[in-house]
Every structure is written in structure tokens, then in C-alpha cells.
Amino acid sequence: MSINLTINNKVITAPDGATILEAAQAAGIEIPTLCHHPDLTDVGACRMCVVSVEGARALQTACTTPAGEGMVVNTMSDAAVASRKFTLEMLLTDHPNECMTCEVAGDCELQDLVYDYQVPWPDHNGKRHQWELDPDPNPFIFIDRNKCIVCGRCIRACNEIQNRDIWSFAYRGFETKLVAGADQLMLDAGCESCGACVAYCPVGALQDKMSLGLGRVNQVEKVRTTCSFCGVGCNFDLNVRNDKITKVTSAQDAPVNGMALCVKGRYGYDFVHHPDRLTRPMVRAKWLDPATVAERVKNGEWAVFTEAQQRRASLTHQRASGNGHSASDHRSPAIPQSAILPDTFVQTDWDTALDTVAGKFTQVKKDYGGDAFAVLASAKCTNEENYIFNKFTRQMLATHSIDHCARL
Numbered sequence: 001m002s003i004n005l006t007i008n009n010k011v012i013t014a015p016d017g018a019t020i021l022e023a024a025q026a027a028g029i030e031i032p033t034l035c036h037h038p039d040l041t042d043v044g045a046c047r048m049c050v051v052s053v054e055g056a057r058a059l060q061t062a063c064t065t066p067a068g069e070g071m072v073v074n075t076m077s078d079a080a081v082a083s084r085k086f087t088l089e090m091l092l093t094d095h096p097n098e099c100m101t102c103e104v105a106g107d108c109e110l111q112d113l114v115y116d117y118q119v120p121w122p123d124h125n126g127k128r129h130q131w132e133l134d135p136d137p138n139p140f141i142f143i144d145r146n147k148c149i150v151c152g153r154c155i156r157a158c159n160e161i162q163n164r165d166i167w168s169f170a171y172r173g174f175e176t177k178l179v180a181g182a183d184q185l186m187l188d189a190g191c192e193s194c195g196a197c198v199a200y201c202p203v204g205a206l207q208d209k210m211s212l213g214l215g216r217v218n219q220v221e222k223v224r225t226t227c228s229f230c231g232v233g234c235n236f237d238l239n240v241r242n243d244k245i246t247k248v249t250s251a252q253d254a255p256v257n258g259m260a261l262c263v264k265g266r267y268g269y270d271f272v273h274h275p276d277r278l279t280r281p282m283v284r285a286k287w288l289d290p291a292t293v294a295e296r297v298k299n300g301e302w303a304v305f306t307e308a309q310q311r312r313a314s315l316t317h318q319r320a321s322g323n324g325h326s327a328s329d330h331r332s333p334a335i336p337q338s339a340i341l342p343d344t345f346v347q348t349d350w351d352t353a354l355d356t357v358a359g360k361f362t363q364v365k366k367d368y369g370g371d372a373f374a375v376l377a378s379a380k381c382t383n384e385e386n387y388i389f390n391k392f393t394r395q396m397l398a399t400h401s402i403d404h405c406a407r408l
């Protein structure tokens with residue numbers, strides 16, 4: 001069933017049960033919001049969305065008021081605009097004047113509304129909060145309660161999306177404080193570090209700790225990708241600056257997961273630039289022709305690294321880069337040919353590595369039969385990759401000994 005109402009002199013049709021906000025948005029009419037997010041339950045906390053409704057005694061919150069048949073709404077009445085300006089001014093009376101250096105400038109709903117409504121900075125000598133910065137040792141989430149506008153979006157995101165219910169408001173009046181658990185540290189309160197609360201915070205009160213100082217929204221390029229940690233297929237945006245990943249931001253239009261991500265998807269990206277990461281195949285020297293190894297290492301096509309060199313490189317990297325964003329590969333130069341032992345790993349090209357594996361598989365199958373193989377598939381692969389793995393195992397290796405790590 002649908003209803004008809006008038007918003008800003010425009011007659012519109014909306015589904016029965018829609019709020020004024022939903023009806024307006026569907027008709028392309030913008031109403032400012034702060035505590036509202038389409039993924040979350042509406043609570044009508046911030047009063048930015050107030051509108052005039054003919055016949056109503058006071059301004060109504062568009063996010064919580066159902067649209068009614070024949071309703072006449074004005075979203076830009078003098079009273080509504082004045083109320084929004086006053087709300088913004090009140091928020092700024094207890095907000096640091098830090099947009100110039102703030103991590104989320106350019107990606108801040110409060111900043112945008114203050115701009116839209118041209119609210120001047122309130123210069124007063126009254127009380128402002130002076131909360132401690134970054135008071136929680138959670139390795140991923142940076143808290144700046146001085147910027148909190150008490151909208152409760154983080155509380156609802158944690159409760160309704162992650163089902164953890166970590167955040168709540170404690171104390172009263174000016175002492176109101178966003179707390180984890182019973183005013184505990186986040187991890188002690190049971191936080192899973194999924195970062196959903198950060199993703200839904202409309203301002204810079206909750207931020208991604210690993211990304212601080214690495215680039216604001218207008219300085220990064222967003223690249224949509226699929227998470228490589230498991231087969232669910234969550235999508236998100238890699239924020240890239242100077243060819244380095246600075247952050248992961250979830251995307252509302254991600255088909256599988258929407259804004260939700262787990263801790264690995266949101267914060268487990270530092271492996272990408274880590275020097276320990278294998279970017280080329282390694283083959284034990286004993287599986288290769290020694291003369292070819294000598295020649296290719298000498299002319300720089302292949303390389304050999306001792307374990308000691310790799311450990312040293314890893315330590316150097318850790319010291320140089322606390323957050324895994326080292327700019328260069330710190331590995332030492334290749335060791336002399338005389339130091340290459342049978343089990344030494346040789347960094348080869350892909351063709352050589354794959355030919356070696358194929359040759360060994362063929363030999364083993366010929367000598368001992370397919371049941372000499374056992375294959376363990378991975379939840380980090382997509383369904384399609386695991387399907388191919390299954391076909392490869394049964395048809396090429398000729399064994400049914402295949403299992404999947406998720407079953408173990």
C-alpha cells in the first residue's frame with residue numbers, strides 16, 4: 001500500500017510505513033541527518049532532521065516520524081533551519097576547533113553540515129570537555145571523545161551489526177561518556193576489533209589507529225577489492241596513497257557484506273607491504289640444475305637468501321616501520337654460490353617453479369600412484385578456486401584424498 005503526501009510543495013507517493021525522511025529521500029529531497037544511518041535503527045537523537053509538519057504543534061524528527069496520508073511537510077521552514085543551526089552551534093560549543101588537522105576532515109558529516117548551514121565557530125569561555133586522547137590500548141581503534149557528538153551510531157552498529165553490544169553511554173548530562181562495557185578497556189569488554197563502530201562514526205571521534213597521519217580522504221585513491229582472507233567474498237575499498245595501502249574502508253554497496261567486516265578484513269592488510277611476504281616462488285636448490293642456478297643467480301635473474309639474512313631483514317623492517325608501511329625491500333644482497341646448500345631456497349621465476357612442481361607430481365604419480373597424494377584445500381580460496389582444486393586432485397592427481405581446512 002502507498003500513501004500520498006506533500007513535501008516542499010511537491011506531491012509524492014511513498015510506501016505505507018515509510019518515515020518522512022525515507023519518503024523525502026526517495027523523492028530526491030535532502031534532509032540533513034547526523035544520528036541516522038540507513039543500516040541502523042533510528043533513535044531521533046540529534047534533531048538535525050527536524051521538519052515542519054502542517055498541524056503539528058512542534059517540529060518533527062523526519063527520521064522517526066511516519067509519513068502520513070495527506071501530510072504537508074516543509075523541510076526548509078524558517079523554524080526548521082533555525083533549529084538545525086542552533087543544534088550545530090550547540091555541538092560546536094563543545095567540539096575542538098581542529099578541522100585543519102583532523103584525520104577525517106573532508107569525510108566528516110558535522111563539518112559538512114556546519115559548512116552547509118554556515119554556522120560560525122562559537123567563541124565562548126564556558127566548559128569544554130578535555131577527554132584524554134587515545135585512552136584505550138586497542139591496537140586498531142583510536143578514541144577522541146572530545147569529537148564525540150553523542151549520536152550513538154557506534155553503539156547501534158556494534159549492537160545491531162556486530163552483535164557485540166560493547167558501547168553505551170554512561171553517566172548523565174555534561175558528564176555523559178561513551179564507554180565500553182562498564183567503563184572498561186575495549187578488549188576487556190569483549191570487543192572483537194571489527195571496526196564497525198569506526199565505520200559508522202560520522203565524525204572523528206573513532207578512527208582507525210593504523211591509518212593516522214597516512215592520508216585524508218581527498219589524498220587517497222579508493223580501489224574496490226575482494227578480501228583475500230576467506231572465501232566469504234567481502235568487498236571493501238583499499239585506500240591507496242603513493243602506491244601504499246593506508247587504510248581499508250567498508251562500502252555500503254558491497255553486495256555480500258555491506259559495511260560489515262571482520263578484524264582481518266579491515267585491519268589485516270599490513271602483510272601486503274611486509275618484506276617477509278613471498279612475491280616470487282622459492283624452490284629448494286636440490287630440485288634445480290646446479291649449473292642453471294649458478295648462472296641465473298650470477299646474472300641476477302634468480303636470487304638466494306639465507307635464513308639469517310631473511311631474519312635480519314625482517315628485524316630491520318620492524319624497527320623501521322612500526323605499522324608495516326616500509327617503503328623498500330630491506331633484504332640483503334644474494335649470498336655467494338658456494339653457500340648454496342641442497343635445502344637452500346632459490347628465488348626463481350614462475351615458469352621454473354611450476355615446471356618443477358609439475359615434474360615432481362608426475363614422477364610421484366608414476367612411481368607410487370595417485371594415493372601417494374593428500375590435498376588440503378583452503379578457506380582462503382574462493383569457491384571457484386576450491387572447485388578447481390577438487391577437479392585437479394581427483395582428475396589430475398587421481399586421488400580422492402582431498403579435504404578442506406574448514407572441516408578440521
Ligand code: SF4
Pocket residue numbers: 095096097098099100102103104105106108109110111147203204205
Ligand atoms: S570531527 Fe569533523 S568537525 Fe570535528 S574537527 Fe574533525 S573534521 Fe572538524
Ligand code: SF4
Pocket residue numbers: 141157158162164165166167186190191192193194195196197198
Ligand atoms: S570494534 Fe566492533 S566489536 Fe569492538 S566496539 Fe567496535 S563495533 Fe563493537
Ligand code: SF4
Pocket residue numbers: 147148149150151152153154155178200201202203205206
Ligand atoms: S563515537 Fe562517533 S558514533 Fe559514537 S556516539 Fe560519538 S560521534 Fe557518535
Ligand code: FES
Pocket residue numbers: 032033034035036043044045046047048049050061062063064
Ligand atoms: S537524524 Fe533524525 S534525529 Fe538525528
